[in-house]
Amino acid sequence: MEVLSDAMLVKEVLDGSKDAFAELVRRYERPAIASALHVLGRHHSAEDAAQEAFVRAWRQLPKLSKPDAFGPWLLKIVRRCALDMADRKKADVSLDAAAGLPAHQGNGQLDDDNRQLLNLVMGLGKAERQVVLLRYFGGHSVRQVAVIAGRSVGTVTKQLSRAHQRLRSQIKE
Incomplete structure (x- = not known):
């Protein structure tokens, strides 16, 4: 096909x-x-x-x-x-x-790890939450996220980096 x-x-x-x-x-x-x-x-x-x-x-x-x-x-x-x-x-x-969002198991339910991660993502600031949801839950490239969000690629990259740092530190707690 x-x-x-x-x-x-x-x-x-x-x-x-x-x-x-x-x-x-x-x-x-x-x-x-x-x-x-x-x-x-x-x-x-x-x-x-x-x-x-x-x-x-x-x-x-x-x-x-x-x-x-x-x-x-x-x-x-x-x-x-x-x-x-x-x-x-x-x-x-x-x-x-x-x-x-598509971060769930086949039965339609989030497993405990994904639910915890999603809770942390939802606790991010609006701009960081948007880019994380679009990038990782929506499956968009960084460039596509930039277009959708109306931001530059550099800004999106920086916001993703900050979000990763925040999530990493929260997960370690």
Whole structure:
């Protein structure tokens, strides 16, 4: 089975293929939800924001100037949708919402070590928590985290380093 690039899928979508868009949704659903989860703090709200972002992306796809940059472009839309929802709902970040991230065992439950680590991550400052969640729970590269968060790669790298130091010192306690 041939794996098509994002650019090829975008071209097929623009040519009318709904299956190609379904494949883009399949590829980016988890990163989109993880990105929205950071802003909204509730898994259900994050799913809603991701769904809204996919609808907006579908409508705006003809305006995408670089089809090979679909992922970062979509994640910017996700962030805008999540921020819009947060403004409307004034969402709170909660541990229960973060438990929906992919750091769980096959039965859907976090094991004790992961729950403890997630508790520590949720105790980080907002900026550090965001980059850690996007990088390690969302599976994004440092560069993608920078684009989603609207920060430079250097800033994200520094925030990840500080977060690692804080987590390391807390784990040793």
